[in-house]
Amino acid sequence: MSIKVKIHKKLKGFHLDVDVETRGKRIGILGASGCGKSMTLKVIAGIEKPDKGLIQVGEKILFESKKHINLPPQKRKVGYMFQNYALFPHMTVEENVGIGVYKDRVSKEKIIQEQIKRFHLEGLEKRKPGELSGGQQQRVALARIFAYEPDVILLDEPFSSLDRFLKDQLVQELLELLKDFKGEIIIVSHNRDEIYTLCDELIIMDQGKTLLIGDTKEIFKNSQLVEAAKLTGCKNISPIQRINSHELWATDWNIRLQVAQEISDEINYVGIRAHDIREIRCDIEDSADEILNNILNVEVLQTLEYPFEMQYILKNNEAIEGIWYKAIKEKRIMKKALKIHLPMEALMLLK
Amino acid sequence: MSEFAESVNWSPLFISLKAGILATIIAFFVGILAARWVMKLSSRMKWIVDGILTLPLVLPPTVAGFFLLLLFSLKRPLGKYLWTTWGVKVVLSFSGCVIAASVIAFPLMYRNARAAFEQVDVNMIYAARTLGMSEKKIFWKVVVPIAAPGIASGTVLAFARALGEYGATSMLAGNILGKTQTIAVAIASEVAAGNMDEAGFWVAIIITISFVIVFIINMVSGKGMKQIKRW
Numbered sequence: 001m002s003i004k005v006k007i008h009k010k011l012k013g014f015h016l017d018v019d020v021e022t023r024g025k026r027i028g029i030l031g032a033s034g035c036g037k038s039m040t041l042k043v044i045a046g047i048e049k050p051d052k053g054l055i056q057v058g059e060k061i062l063f064e065s066k067k068h069i070n071l072p073p074q075k076r077k078v079g080y081m082f083q084n085y086a087l088f089p090h091m092t093v094e095e096n097v098g099i100g101v102y103k104d105r106v107s108k109e110k111i112i113q114e115q116i117k118r119f120h121l122e123g124l125e126k127r128k129p130g131e132l133s134g135g136q137q138q139r140v141a142l143a144r145i146f147a148y149e150p151d152v153i154l155l156d157e158p159f160s161s162l163d164r165f166l167k168d169q170l171v172q173e174l175l176e177l178l179k180d181f182k183g184e185i186i187i188v189s190h191n192r193d194e195i196y197t198l199c200d201e202l203i204i205m206d207q208g209k210t211l212l213i214g215d216t217k218e219i220f221k222n223s224q225l226v227e228a229a230k231l232t233g234c235k236n237i238s239p240i241q242r243i244n245s246h247e248l249w250a251t252d253w254n255i256r257l258q259v260a261q262e263i264s265d266e267i268n269y270v271g272i273r274a275h276d277i278r279e280i281r282c283d284i285e286d287s288a289d290e291i292l293n294n295i296l297n298v299e300v301l302q303t304l305e306y307p308f309e310m311q312y313i314l315k316n317n318e319a320i321e322g323i324w325y326k327a328i329k330e331k332r333i334m335k336k337a338l339k340i341h342l343p344m345e346a347l348m349l350l351k
Numbered sequence: 352m353s354e355f356a357e358s359v360n361w362s363p364l365f366i367s368l369k370a371g372i373l374a375t376i377i378a379f380f381v382g383i384l385a386a387r388w389v390m391k392l393s394s395r396m397k398w399i400v401d402g403i404l405t406l407p408l409v410l411p412p413t414v415a416g417f418f419l420l421l422l423f424s425l426k427r428p429l430g431k432y433l434w435t436t437w438g439v440k441v442v443l444s445f446s447g448c449v450i451a452a453s454v455i456a457f458p459l460m461y462r463n464a465r466a467a468f469e470q471v472d473v474n475m476i477y478a479a480r481t482l483g484m485s486e487k488k489i490f491w492k493v494v495v496p497i498a499a500p501g502i503a504s505g506t507v508l509a510f511a512r513a514l515g516e517y518g519a520t521s522m523l524a525g526n527i528l529g530k531t532q533t534i535a536v537a538i539a540s541e542v543a544a545g546n547m548d549e550a551g552f553w554v555a556i557i558i559t560i561s562f563v564i565v566f567i568i569n570m571v572s573g574k575g576m577k578q579i580k581r582w
Contacts, residue, residue, distance in 0.1 A: 099482055
């Protein structure tokens with residue numbers, strides 16, 4: 001099955017223009033806050049109505065403005081997990097899980113028990129949502145959706161209301177649980193780590209528009225677009241002047257760079273991730289032929305210490321902008337002035 | 352005192368309670384449904400409709416009594432229709448007590464219910480929709496239970512207001528002992544007749560009932576006095 005969404009909706013301040021057809025099983029939508037990610041999910045679920053367009057899941061048309069088809073959310077079979085989970089506070093865990101099951105008592109009870117077990121909620125059946133931890137609430141919300149047996153599951157910022165130290169474990173748990181689901185899952189997030197771990201396909205959204213859709217790892221490796229590079233966490237982006245097919249001038253950094261790919265006319269920027277940059281230490285004999293290029297003399301402008309890594313802003317004397325550089329603590333910079341290498345294969349050519 | 356108690360005609364108490372309870376039941380359902388309706392209106396319509404529905408709370412009850420008389424007078428279409436077709440007489444009858452009290456109590460129920468509905472996280476309603484629940488089921492099984500504390504305090508306030516209703520009731524239902532005379536009406540008429548002892552007796556009764564109501568309000572609004580932080 002695939003999900004086809006091609007819709008237009010006028011919103012306050014911007015237009016929502018979504019045009020995607022998914023191939024993956026777990027699709028991530030990455031975008032800044034307020035770019036229309038959540039609105040896109042709401043439109044798919046039928047909570048909000050687009051002005052025009054088409055929404056199709058497999059062969060089933062959920063919305064088509066031309067044919068005046070607009071299924072109510074009740075008929076779409078689209079599960080939606082809200083940012084705050086939207087559990088019904090007056091119902092117990094059991095009652096919450098069973099609320100979307102429309103079967104006779106015995107089969108309903110069986111489905112509830114199944115989901116309680118799958119989501120490790122044994123012993124909490126009679127509790128109210130207010131008496132559960134954030135992680136437990138999330139599992140109840142998922143159990144409730146699974147019990148409803150939707151064709152698609154939409155997860156809106158699934159981890160934003162959880163403590164950070166809980167998150168890593170829960171991302172892992174969620175990944176395991178989602179594997180049991182047969183339909184598609186769309187996950188909206190502004191957190192690139194979550195998306196990278198959870199999703200095999202990635203959609204990049206900016207100011208209401210879907211800019212890019214493709215394999216998650218591929219987009220992180222080669223972002224193609226400036227917006228995609230920024231959203232996937234690339235801190236170093238500079239405008240360029242093309243010199244020849246494989247050489248360019250990075251204007252913000254004051255450096256001539258050799259690149260692996262051919263520089264087409266559409267390329268306007270070059271980017272490199274902070275952890276891909278290498279420091280060249282004179283004491284180490286690794287000045288092989290390939291690092292004679294793409295070397296820049298810089299000074300340390302700013303140092304930021306994190307628990308397990310160091311981040312620096314380095315700047316060439318004549319450059320306009322600094323360059324972010326990330327290193328593990330063992331490789332911390334000891335001097336004020338140093339040489340860095342921007343490896344050719346790590347440079348991303350961006351439109 | 353026991354002699355006095357025996358000599359008293361208790362009918363105003365029972366009429367008050369009966370009319371108060373019936374009026375509260377009417378105000379409860381009409382108020383909740385009106386609040387639900389208003390929640391679905393556009394913001395401009397909401398302003399207008401909300402204003403009209405709240406009017407009985409702001410206007411003197413005698414104004415409500417005036418309009419009710421216009422509506423239900425036997426000389427007017429609706430009053431005539433009810434009387435000739437159904438044999439129902441609202442003016443100067445117990446049903447007049449109930450209707451007058453309902454109209455006056457309605458805005459309290461409606462406003463409290465609406466305020467409670469506004470507090471319900473709209474995502475709950477969206478979530479319920481995506482779980483296939485019908486709009487009716489969502490309203491009665493999700494919205495109303497979540498809004499229950501607000502609805503409950505609205506109900507108690509509506510009952511209190513209905514119980515004490517005087518202006519509209521005396522205009523529409525009149526002052527017939529054993530038929531339409533409520534405690535509030537009885538106090539006024541005893542005072543007018545110079546029977547301060549009898550009036551004082553009813554005053555004592557109504558103060559007792561009112562205190563119990565206030566107590567119940569504080570209980571149902573969820574927070575006991577002990578839990579409220581002192582300023």
